[in-house]
Amino acid sequence: xxxxxxxxxxxxxxxxxxxxxxxxxxxxxxxxxxxxxxxxxxxxxxxxxxxxxxxxxxxxxxxxxxxxxxxxxxxxxxxxxxxxxxxxxxxxxxxxxxxxxxxxxxxxxxxxxxxxxxxxxxxxxxxxxxxxxxxxxxxxxxxxxxxxxxxxxxxxxxxxxxxxxxxxxxxxxxxxxxxxxxxxxxxxxxxxxxxxxxxxxxxxxxxxxxxxxxxxxxxxxxxxxxxxxxxxxxxxxxxxxxxxxxxxxxxxxxxxxxxxxxxxxxxxxxxxxxxxxxxxxxxxxxxxxxxxxxxxxxxxxxxxxxxxxxxxxxxxxxxxxxxxxxxxxxxxxx
Amino acid sequence: xxxxxxxxxxxxxxxxxxxxxxxxxxxxxxxxxxxxxxxxxxxxxxxxxxxxxxxxxxxxxxxxxxxxxxxxxxxxxxxxxxxxxxxxxxxxxxxxxxxxxxxxxxxxxxxxxxxxxxxxxxxxxxxxxxxxxxxxxxxxxxxxxxxxxxxxxxxxxxxxxxxxxxxxxxxxxxxxxxxxxxxxxxxxxxxxxxxxxxxxxxxxxxxxxxxxxxxxxxxxxxx
Numbered sequence: 001x002x003x004x005x006x007x008x009x010x011x012x013x014x015x016x017x018x019x020x021x022x023x024x025x026x027x028x029x030x031x032x033x034x035x036x037x038x039x040x041x042x043x044x045x046x047x048x049x050x051x052x053x054x055x056x057x058x059x060x061x062x063x064x065x066x067x068x069x070x071x072x073x074x075x076x077x078x079x080x081x082x083x084x085x086x087x088x089x090x091x092x093x094x095x096x097x098x099x100x101x102x103x104x105x106x107x108x109x110x111x112x113x114x115x116x117x118x119x120x121x122x123x124x125x126x127x128x129x130x131x132x133x134x135x136x137x138x139x140x141x142x143x144x145x146x147x148x149x150x151x152x153x154x155x156x157x158x159x160x161x162x163x164x165x166x167x168x169x170x171x172x173x174x175x176x177x178x179x180x181x182x183x184x185x186x187x188x189x190x191x192x193x194x195x196x197x198x199x200x201x202x203x204x205x206x207x208x209x210x211x212x213x214x215x216x217x218x219x220x221x222x223x224x225x226x227x228x229x230x231x232x233x234x235x236x237x238x239x240x241x242x243x244x245x246x247x248x249x250x251x252x253x254x255x256x257x258x259x260x261x262x263x264x265x266x267x268x269x270x271x272x273x274x275x276x277x278x279x280x281x282x283x284x285x286x287x288x289x290x291x292x293x294x295x296x297x298x299x300x301x302x303x304x305x306x307x308x309x310x311x312x313x314x315x316x317x318x319x320x321x322x323x324x325x326x327x328x329x330x331x332x333x334x
Numbered sequence: 335x336x337x338x339x340x341x342x343x344x345x346x347x348x349x350x351x352x353x354x355x356x357x358x359x360x361x362x363x364x365x366x367x368x369x370x371x372x373x374x375x376x377x378x379x380x381x382x383x384x385x386x387x388x389x390x391x392x393x394x395x396x397x398x399x400x401x402x403x404x405x406x407x408x409x410x411x412x413x414x415x416x417x418x419x420x421x422x423x424x425x426x427x428x429x430x431x432x433x434x435x436x437x438x439x440x441x442x443x444x445x446x447x448x449x450x451x452x453x454x455x456x457x458x459x460x461x462x463x464x465x466x467x468x469x470x471x472x473x474x475x476x477x478x479x480x481x482x483x484x485x486x487x488x489x490x491x492x493x494x495x496x497x498x499x500x501x502x503x504x505x506x507x508x509x510x511x512x513x514x515x516x517x518x519x520x521x522x523x524x525x526x527x528x529x530x531x532x533x534x535x536x537x538x539x540x541x542x543x544x545x546x547x548x549x550x551x552x553x554x555x556x557x
Contacts, residue, residue, distance in 0.1 A: 070359035071412025072404065098414035132355050133416075135526035138463040138476050139536060141416045170469045183349045184481075187474050 001322055002042060002056050005030040010246075011315040011323045012149060013306035014081035014089065016045075022123070023048050023308045026315055027059070027079040027091065028323050035100075037062060041079045041093055045123045048309070053325075054123050060093055065107060068130035069095075077101060080146045084110075085156035085178035091128055092146045092160060102166040104145045106134045110180060134174070134182065142166065147246055148198035149304065150176075151207065157183070159229055161197035161209060168192035169214050173199075173229050188232040194221045198249040200257055200279055204228065208279040210238070210249050210259065218242045220261060222279075240274065240282055241265050250305035252312060252330065260288065260303030260314055271300040271316055273328075288314060288326060300324075350480035352527035361524040362417040366408040367399035369418050372426035375433050389434040417525035419535040420515045428511065448505025450549060452495045452512070453542045460539035463530055479530035488516055488529060 001008060011028035022045035031039030041060035044053045066073045077094035084090060091109040094101070109128040136144040143166035150158040156178030163171045171188040188197060188209055197209040205228040211221045219237035226233075245262040252258060255277040263284075264270040269291040274282040291298025303316040311327050318324040353361065371392040375382065382388045399408050418426075466475035478484050492512050495505065512533075518524070519532040 066404075066409075068355070069412075070355075070362065070402075071409050071416075074413060097416075130355060132352060132358060132526075135352070135528050135531065136476075137467050138479075138528075138530055138534075139467045140414065141526070141531075164467070164469070168469050172474075177349070181349065182352065185474060185477050187469065187472055190469075190472055192469055 001030060002058060005032070005042075007031055007033045007036070007039075007320055008042075008322050009034055009317045009320055010078040010147070010302045011304050011317065012078075012080050013304045013313055013315055014083060014149075015306045015308035015313075016083070017087075018309070021048060022046055022054075024306050024313060025081060025089070025123075026053075026304075026323065026325070027081050028315075028317075029077055029079060030056075034320065035075050037075070039076050041076060041091065043123065043126065046313075057124070059126065059128055060091065060109065062095075065093070065095060065130065069107065069133060073107075074098070074103075077104065078145065078147050080149060080160070082150045082152075082158055082160070082176075082180075084180050088180070089126065089128075090131075090180045092134075094145045095133070097140065097142055099142075101145065103142050104165075105141055106136065106144055106146050106162060108132055108134055108180070108182075131180070136162070136172070136174075136185065137164070139166075144172070145195075147196040147302075148248060149250075149306070151199035151201055154204070159199060159207075161188075161199050163195040163197060163211075165195055169195040171195065171197035171209060171211055171223070173197075173209075173232070175229065186229065186232065188225075189221075189223045189234055191221070191234060193218075194223075196246045197223075198247055200249045200251050202251070202257075202279055203254075208235075208249075210247055210279075212244060212246050213237070213242045214244055217265070218244060220247055220259075238280065238282065243267055246302045248303040248305045248314075250307060250312070252307050258285070258305060258312060260305055260316065262301060268299040268301040271303060273314065286328070288316065289318070289324070345482050348482055350527050351523055353523040353525075357522065357524065358417075358526065361522060362412055363400050363406070363408045365418045365420070365423040365525065366411050367396040368423045368426040368430065370399050370407060371395040372430045372433075375430060379433070385434050385436070392430055392434065415535075415537070417531075417535075419538055420518055420524060420532045421512070422535055422538045424511055424515055424518070425538075446502045446504035446508075448495050448502060449508050450546070452508050453546050455491055455495070456534050456539065456542045457546060459530065459534055460536070460542070463534070464536075476528065476530060479528035484529040485516065485520070488533065492516070 008030045014025045025045050027043050030042045040058045042056045043059045044056040073095045075096045080092045082090045089111040093107045094104045095107045097103045108131040112127040112129050146162045148161050150160040152158050157176050160174040174185045175183040193214045194211040196212040200208045207225050209223045213221045220240040220242045221237050222235045223232045224235050245268050247261040249259045257276045259274045262268045263272045271288040273286040275285040276282040289300035301317045306313045311329050315325040374395045375388050375392050
């Protein structure tokens with residue numbers, strides 16, 4: 001954590017290629033408290049040679065974002081990262097307009113110098129420029145947020161799962177080409193209580209999106225597509241409880257699916273890692289974090305998953321004060 | 335024939351063309367400058383007796399709005415509302431132009447059957463887009479605004495504004511103005527690459543409601 005930043009939340013992980021000095025980058029938002037005016041996006045990298053995380057440094061601040069956009073930004077939230085076909089890192093950051101999180105927009109930033117992006121002797125060389133605020137809604141372009149990692153496509157492009165949350169909550173899939181240009185979007189569900197979708201590719205064209213459920217007795221909700229994201233259908237909820245908390249999914253190999261999720265009703269005290277072969281039936285693989293029994297205010301939440309160096313990496317919000325991480329070496333697993 | 339079909343297909347299926355950041359910044363500021371200048375001149379028209387006074391006030395407000403950074407009202411209006419539509423901006427520009435050349439702020443909202451039909455289409459489009467935003471139906475109508483086919487739809491609607499009506503000066507003026515908005519969008523992609531945002535913003539949509547209701551009320555009182 002940077003100095004004097006007691007709050008941290010909503011981490012995102014980005015795997016880097018084997019030739020890179022860093023195995024992965026982590027981004028999260030930090031500041032004096034959530035929604036404070038000094039909240040910015042922080043980045044750190046896990047160095048392959050030293051097996052240590054680099055010093056966290058600010059890569060996006062509210063003032064710089066407003067300056068580049070040409071209009072004010074009230075607060076900054078969830079970051080999501082993606083690496084395009086040229087190796088350029090793109091950041092998608094939630095930035096609010098007039099109102100709370102439900103008045104958010106998604107700002108697209110990209111790495112300033114792609115030539116350095118292929119070498120990257122130092123993470124200090126990574127700077128981001130605003131590409132634009134993504135135009136996603138007619139109503140003053142408000143209430144679209146991003147949370148989970150994109151799904152990489154064979155053509156070098158990606159699908160970025162986002163969601164609307166002003167009253168109704170529904171998921172949307174944005175499609176980008178290999179350079180990071182927006183190609184279009186499609187609504188993923190007819191339900192209006194589901195948000196923060198995370199994508200899983202079961203086959204090249206059959207994908208699943210798992211989501212946070214905003215209902216009181218919620219379960220992890222799901223939609224699927226059989227035609228690579230052109231059309232989506234609601235499918236029955238999973239058997240997993242969801243206490244209105246973000247989930248993260250990843251396919252490390254065909255039929256090897258992982259899901260990090262809060263599993264206790266009504267709290268974010270327990271964070272689990274579950275495994276599945278089909279995305280429908282899940283079994284507990286590992287308890288990632290567990291607070292003291294009865295202390296409902298304890299929180300381990302907003303997980304992110306990445307696959308790098310034959311390992312599954314998990315990061316998550318730890319008590320809203322810092323970001324924790326774990327690495328599972330699956331090649332050595334019994 | 336095949337070349338024509340391929341060209342047409344490529345045009346219809348072309349990915350969204352979004353304006354670059356610098357153009358969005360400049361365009362949004364200019365749109366807000368026109369809107370604020372027109373609003374100030376309209377509100378204070380009683381005290382601005384001469385064309386010169388109206389021009390000075392309009393230029394002052396526009397310069398203030400175009401000023402970079404947080405000192406400009408556009409910096410804060412963008413935070414809340416992003417950008418006005420091109421239609422609102424062009425309407426304000428026309429009103430401003432006439433106010434600095436005529437005896438008072440121009441009433442661009444005279445009611446001809448063509449204008450009423452145009453307002454009704456705007457109201458319906460707004461409800462369609464609001465319903466889309468609130469997920470009242472599954473197809474992503476807003477996304478169509480990025481597609482070339484939306485331009486075809488808009489041209490058909492533009493033609494439909496005057497169909498079956500007497501070709502009055504007001505209807506002709508509305509058609510020219512909307513045609514100019516479409517041409518401006520094609521060239522600049524402002525305000526954000528989406529045609530619906532170029533044609534209609536939520537504030538204009540509300541004004542059109544008020545305008546139509548006022549007209550309906552006057553008609554009912556006359557009967």
